[in-house]
Amino acid sequence: xxxxxxxxxxxxxxxxxxxxxxxxxxxxxxxxxxxxxxxxxxxxxxxxxxxxxxxxxxxxxxxxxxxxxxxxxxxxxxxxxxxxxxxxxxxxxxxxxxxxxxxxxxxxxxxxxxxxxxxxxxxxxxxxxxxxxxxxxxxxxxxxxxxxxxxxxxxxxxxxxxxxxxxxxxxxxxxxxxxxxxxxxxxxxxxxxxxxxxxxxxxxxxxxxxxxxxxxxxxxxxxxxxxxxx
Numbered sequence: 001x002x003x004x005x006x007x008x009x010x011x012x013x014x015x016x017x018x019x020x021x022x023x024x025x026x027x028x029x030x031x032x033x034x035x036x037x038x039x040x041x042x043x044x045x046x047x048x049x050x051x052x053x054x055x056x057x058x059x060x061x062x063x064x065x066x067x068x069x070x071x072x073x074x075x076x077x078x079x080x081x082x083x084x085x086x087x088x089x090x091x092x093x094x095x096x097x098x099x100x101x102x103x104x105x106x107x108x109x110x111x112x113x114x115x116x117x118x119x120x121x122x123x124x125x126x127x128x129x130x131x132x133x134x135x136x137x138x139x140x141x142x143x144x145x146x147x148x149x150x151x152x153x154x155x156x157x158x159x160x161x162x163x164x165x166x167x168x169x170x171x172x173x174x175x176x177x178x179x180x181x182x183x184x185x186x187x188x189x190x191x192x193x194x195x196x197x198x199x200x201x202x203x204x205x206x207x208x209x210x211x212x213x214x215x216x217x218x219x220x221x222x223x224x225x226x227x228x229x230x
Contacts, residue, residue: 001029001031002031002200003030003031003032003057003205003206003207004030004196004206004207004225005034005176005207006032006034006035006209006213007037007178007208008040008210009037009039011040011042011043012043013043013045013046016036016040019034020034020053020055022219023218025222027222027225027226027229030229031057032057033057034055034058035061036059036060037062038062038063041062050084051080056083058083059115060078060087060088061087061088062088063089063090063117064088064089064090064097065090067097071100072100072103072104075087075104075108075112076104076107084109084112085112085113086114087113088114088115089116089117091118091147091148098147098148098151099151102153113155113174114155115153115154115155115156115176116147116148116155116156116157118140118141118144118156118157118159118162119141119158119159121179121193123137137162138162141166145158145166146169148170148173153173154174155173155176156170157178158177159177160179160193160199160204163175163177163203164202164203167202174205174206175204175206176204176205176207176208177199177207177208178207178208179194180196180207180208180209181193181194182195182196182212182224182225195228196228197229200229209225
């Protein structure tokens with residue numbers, strides 16, 4: 001079963017309730033999930049909603065990135081959110097941090113899967129050089145994936161453009177791809193994008209879609225997605 005995560009990019013609990021209610025549509029071979037990022041989690045009632053939500057397949061996209069001790073403590077502080085299935089960490093935090101996060105998850109929530117974030121899909125080769133990297137995105141992602149594998153993370157978050165070479169080395173890991181757009185849609189702040197069908201064809205186990213699904217009529221947007229997958 002492959003996942004289609006809907007990015008609930010809002011600070012409004014009412015809007016999230018609407019997203020969940022209107023996205024209860026069965027898609028053969030796929031499972032709908034919900035990704036909650038910093039915008040919602042940091043909002044006044046965001047964490048409380050996630051704690052009490054009856055929604056399944058929840059991904060907490062907080063991208064943990066700190067010294068090992070603080071990273072361990074951050075996972076510990078989420079130990080009450082037992083129904084959260086996934087959480088993200090920045091692979092750039094290093095091997096020790098990744099292993100520490102994995103250790104914390106094993107101690108406080110054995111069901112929690114750790115996803116390592118590689119290079120954000122808003123970056124291009126030119127923009128990544130501006131922050132000091134001398135390697136190409138492809139070479140940098142290869143090194144990051146090796147770290148994630150060494151730390152025994154459950155999966156990788158990457159652009160769909162990197163799936164093929166990641167798949168060769170991470171056959172047992174989940175590959176989650178943001179930056180997914182339906183045909184004819186604007187890229188907005190994303191640089192490395194791909195269609196849902198192409199991403200799954202390349203080997204993604206999950207895709208993430210936000211504006212494409214939650215802007216406008218959600219049910220109609222999901223029907224467009226289903227058509228694009230056929």
